[in-house]
Amino acid sequence: MKPAQRPLTLAQQIQPPPATGQGSVENGTVRVRQHVNPLARRWSQPLQLPHEWYSQAFQDPSLPLVVDVGVAKGRFLAKLAASDASRNFLGLEIREPLVHQANRAAASAGRGNLFYLACNANVSLAAVLADAPIGALREVYVQFCDPWFKKRHAKRRIVNPPLVEEIFKALKHAAAGGESYKRKVFIQSDVIEVAIEMRSFFDGHGGFQRLGDSNGLECDMEGWLVENPIGVPTEREIAVFNKGGSVYRALYTLKEHGKESAHCE
Template sequence: MARVRVRQHVNPLSNRYQQLISIPDWSQIYSNLSLPFHLDLGCARGRFLLQMAQQNPDRNYLGVEIREGLVTEANEIKEEYHLSNLYYVFGNINHSLTNLLASLPPYSLELVTIQFPDPWFKKKHQKRRVVQSEIVEILAQFLSPKGQVFLQSDIKEVAEEMLDRFLENSQFKPLKPEIWLTENPLEVMTEREIATINKGESIYRSILTINIRKD
């Protein structure tokens, strides 16, 4: 399959990305909805989740990406692998994350990954960054009592800001005393992570867990 060419950056605040995510009938997508979910926010071409889904058939995987062409390509590829524990949706999670998570089985969300998000370096553009306080509040509402959030970026400022946004919310705390991890605890690395390591550059990673157990 030819690699889809898409814009590297899109403005999540533009009118084009303010519609709600189109949610399918999950029972027609996943063969077992009782399995825990791993949500990857900003999944790009979806290769990370493609590998994770193959290696872990006991978990459902859901990727969200704002560039529609990448989502179409990713779903076509996952069909070639005949995976019934993986799906990708097109949409802007800053606009419709609640709608998406409310459609999943209650407290089935056990892991959220946010990896190498667009840094939006200019001060006036930083409101476009994916991790905002509203997103953190929504994830705290829907994560299972043993849910975790894995963050990583090759931009220290972005990693620190993501971490601060989560720690500002009383429902999250670092999984371990050492906030920054030296190695990726997951068995699969993203394409960006591999490229960054090959260049000898630093990666800033952290895992957070739910601090307050839900009733």
């Protein structure tokens, strides 16, 4: 006799699990590919979500929102959500089974301020945030994204000018009532080439101000932040430091009209 299928969880009702994702519906783990091509046809269309999904995903939708792009298993964001009940945390990840497992763990822990979505942020960020309350979005993190080392694959990197523009528009819309300085973007990578590229896109956009020494944040000779301003390291960050590696970080706010950037060099 075929075992009865478990009813879908709230997270699975908002975003059904993939048909081929063993481990997404049931408890346990599932092996997933480390690399997923974000340019594949299935990821080329914006994510379709149920109406008012945001108010269903979070216990208190009115709380300030933090979005983390590329969360992998979501453990970093889970630590933040556990330590800070004053904000909502939304994790975006392209590997669907990891997302459903992360949502299962969040539900088991009773985290009403934590939710994950499977999507390609490059094409779905605006759609994801469309149902969030106006002014809710406060911070966006992009950390240790896939470096795609081969030259022909560089176009698959998640941080590019269109994504930077989407982040800017989302934060600008959220800051329409003022307090632009409270809208922040944090980027970091252990691959210097990727870090330099990400920083160049945000520096060259014109709508962001990179924070540094003049803002009370210590920078090294190349202008990278010495300390993680979030205060909670990711699993990748811990692994890099355990191997004696380096991490390259930058923190931005929206640039206030008429003011020049005061970042460190």
